[in-house]
Amino acid sequence: MVQSKSVIFSSVPNGFPIPGKDLVVKTNEVDISKAPDGGVVLKVLLASVDPYMRGLLRDPEIKSDNPAFPLGEPITGAGIAKVLDSSHPILKKGDIVSGLMSHSEYIVYATEVIEALNIRALGNPYSLPLERFTGALGMPGLAAYGSIYEFGEMHKNEKETIFISAASGAVGSLVGQLAKREGLRVVGSAGSDAKVKYLVENLGFDAAFNYKTEPPKMALPKYIPEGLDIYYDNVGGETLEAAIDNAKPQARFVECGMISQYNRKKDEEPYPIRNIEQVVSKRLKLQGFLTGDVAGKYFVEFNENVAKWLQDGSIHYTEDVTIGIDNEAEGLVRMLKGENFGKAVIKYADA
Amino acid sequence: MVQSKSVIFSSVPNGFPIPGKDLVVKTNEVDISKAPDGGVVLKVLLASVDPYMRGLLRDPEIKSDNPAFPLGEPITGAGIAKVLDSSHPILKKGDIVSGLMSHSEYIVYATEVIEALNIRALGNPYSLPLERFTGALGMPGLAAYGSIYEFGEMHKNEKETIFISAASGAVGSLVGQLAKREGLRVVGSAGSDAKVKYLVENLGFDAAFNYKTEPPKMALPKYIPEGLDIYYDNVGGETLEAAIDNAKPQARFVECGMISQYNRKKDEEPYPIRNIEQVVSKRLKLQGFLTGDVAGKYFVEFNENVAKWLQDGSIHYTEDVTIGIDNEAEGLVRMLKGENFGKAVIKYADA
Numbered sequence: 139m140v141q142s143k144s145v146i147f148s149s150v151p152n153g154f155p156i157p158g159k160d161l162v163v164k165t166n167e168v169d170i171s172k173a174p175d176g177g178v179v180l181k182v183l184l185a186s187v188d189p190y191m192r193g194l195l196r197d198p199e200i201k202s203d204n205p206a207f208p209l210g211e212p213i214t215g216a217g218i219a220k221v222l223d224s225s226h227p228i229l230k231k232g233d234i235v236s237g238l239m240s241h242s243e244y245i246v247y248a249t250e251v252i253e254a255l256n257i258r259a260l261g262n263p264y265s266l267p268l269e270r271f272t273g274a275l276g277m278p279g280l281a282a283y284g285s286i287y288e289f290g291e292m293h294k295n296e297k298e299t300i301f302i303s304a305a306s307g308a309v310g311s312l313v314g315q316l317a318k319r320e321g322l323r324v325v326g327s328a329g330s331d332a333k334v335k336y337l338v339e340n341l342g343f344d345a346a347f348n349y350k351t352e353p354p355k356m357a358l359p360k361y362i363p364e365g366l367d368i369y370y371d372n373v374g375g376e377t378l379e380a381a382i383d384n385a386k387p388q389a390r391f392v393e394c395g396m397i398s399q400y401n402r403k404k405d406e407e408p409y410p411i412r413n414i415e416q417v418v419s420k421r422l423k424l425q426g427f428l429t430g431d432v433a434g435k436y437f438v439e440f441n442e443n444v445a446k447w448l449q450d451g452s453i454h455y456t457e458d459v460t461i462g463i464d465n466e467a468e469g470l471v472r473m474l475k476g477e478n479f480g481k482a483v484i485k486y487a488d489a
Numbered sequence: 490m491v492q493s494k495s496v497i498f499s500s501v502p503n504g505f506p507i508p509g510k511d512l513v514v515k516t517n518e519v520d521i522s523k524a525p526d527g528g529v530v531l532k533v534l535l536a537s538v539d540p541y542m543r544g545l546l547r548d549p550e551i552k553s554d555n556p557a558f559p560l561g562e563p564i565t566g567a568g569i570a571k572v573l574d575s576s577h578p579i580l581k582k583g584d585i586v587s588g589l590m591s592h593s594e595y596i597v598y599a600t601e602v603i604e605a606l607n608i609r610a611l612g613n614p615y616s617l618p619l620e621r622f623t624g625a626l627g628m629p630g631l632a633a634y635g636s637i638y639e640f641g642e643m644h645k646n647e648k649e650t651i652f653i654s655a656a657s658g659a660v661g662s663l664v665g666q667l668a669k670r671e672g673l674r675v676v677g678s679a680g681s682d683a684k685v686k687y688l689v690e691n692l693g694f695d696a697a698f699n700y701k702t703e704p705p706k707m708a709l710p711k712y713i714p715e716g717l718d719i720y721y722d723n724v725g726g727e728t729l730e731a732a733i734d735n736a737k738p739q740a741r742f743v744e745c746g747m748i749s750q751y752n753r754k755k756d757e758e759p760y761p762i763r764n765i766e767q768v769v770s771k772r773l774k775l776q777g778f779l780t781g782d783v784a785g786k787y788f789v790e791f792n793e794n795v796a797k798w799l800q801d802g803s804i805h806y807t808e809d810v811t812i813g814i815d816n817e818a819e820g821l822v823r824m825l826k827g828e829n830f831g832k833a834v835i836k837y838a839d840a
Contacts, residue, residue: 190806193770202770203738374766387739388782393768410761415725417744419544419553424775426768428615 142168144242145210153403168244173223176249185484186216186272187470192400209396212240233259264449273481274455278308284432284442289425299323304372306333308481315453329476354380373398375409383453393426493519495563495593504754508818519595521616536835537567537623538821543751563591584610624832625806629659634791635783640776656724657684659832666804680827705731724749726760739838744777755778807831818820
């Protein structure tokens, strides 16, 4: 028996989640001595915190495509774990695995759960740091890669410009570098001058701006006077409205997320989009997606290419690591507030 | 020389155009005795009035993909005309032609203009009434046919429901019948009880409602409890917002028009869309288009199929005919207000 902490969804947040109230850490005892028949014992090393998780911290009465986290239970999310013991036909003791998993220090899973959560041994031919498999080589990377190739229609016209919001984030930073590889003009927005500098100096963006000091409605005509062909949206709200105003005819809007809208208080109105008429007049396409919609088609080439490009240094990636499961809720909230710098990840333990 | 009346764009409307002020009829003399070298003399029989024309009655300073009508000049739109004289290599005296044309009783065009306006002899193997070539077999029909097949992704899922606004209109009435042929459940909204009756009894819609007496937010959950898979949008505004609320995951929004927004007064705010976040959470696709975007790919099959289906009575179509160029502006405004019943067309003369 070991003491194992878990992050528990304890009450529905009103606005930003409050650590210690909406998300609490609970300890219980787990028998890690032996895997159940066909199952595994896992020690979680890294837990990924991602914007979509805010949508699951909701009243379970509110129906949606993605089921809400059950109240009173540990939250589930992407993670990297080490197999402490296994009687699973494929996973071996000592393997490093990735997949969805309970955000708990130790986990015992039966075969069916391993399959349902898509937990599999990590392929890591270049021995890249494990953190990378929560971001560039994890779900955010796959979302970025699959969606920009599937929905972005890069090169639809001659010389194209892509605008990316939350451009230094887990998804945006990869999208920008992929678009740059394709020869597009790449412009990003982010929430601090340090992030803006990183985009231009480290990631090779052609231009970037701090949306907190330069409102998108002012910044887009300035940095993209030619108009945008692709908007990769991670934030929604006024940035989306400004992108519509500054879109060229037949521009594509890849709608990955709208984080500016996820932490509204109960009495707060959503940001109203007043220029949707331009979807008709400019013949725009807005396309929402889940990573699963593009995963099957792009998984193999994504893994091969992104691992290779990270290894040869042609693409860069940064994680924002919070240490310890006790600090996960704070790490999650920092990410939801945009205070992270790079992919937000919680480190529970070393391998 | 003959006296020839034209419909002139005389001032930019504020709200709905005012006949006699924003659009006036002007008479001038035209020499119709002989076609210019390579050109034609046309007698216009039918002039089409369509929602997109409202967007061209704007201040020419406001840039858009589609150039504004020049102030002080005759408006241009789709029409059907008879060739009174020709020295054009293809068009013959006596031919009935369709294409874009000046909304004037008599026109003299040079070769280049004939080509630029895509004026060509009408193929009418079933001797259908000429009015039909302004609607079901004209630009609205091609828009309907091309867009629903190109962007609707009918049959993406098992059993699908399409919702169509302005469903008894020039585009909507054809979309509904095409979707019905494909086996979809078809639900429409329209602006009068008579139109609702027509949709269900004459066009075979599964259900329909009058949006003036049943607001879309109430009506959609009632008539489409299963949720909609495709929304064919002709109106925008609150109907679009309600359609987003009642969309199933991965629903497709074919954005043909937003007529509810075209006649706002200068100080009127556009209807704000407050639920655009669902584009992400439901993985919706919104796709705007111009008829030209789908014309090339679908023109041949559209013409063959729709003509055949009109001839064999398997699809129905109605025009709302206003008599006389003097009444064109009124006919246009009635259409913009949704007071037409079927495709709005102005009859200048018999063939």
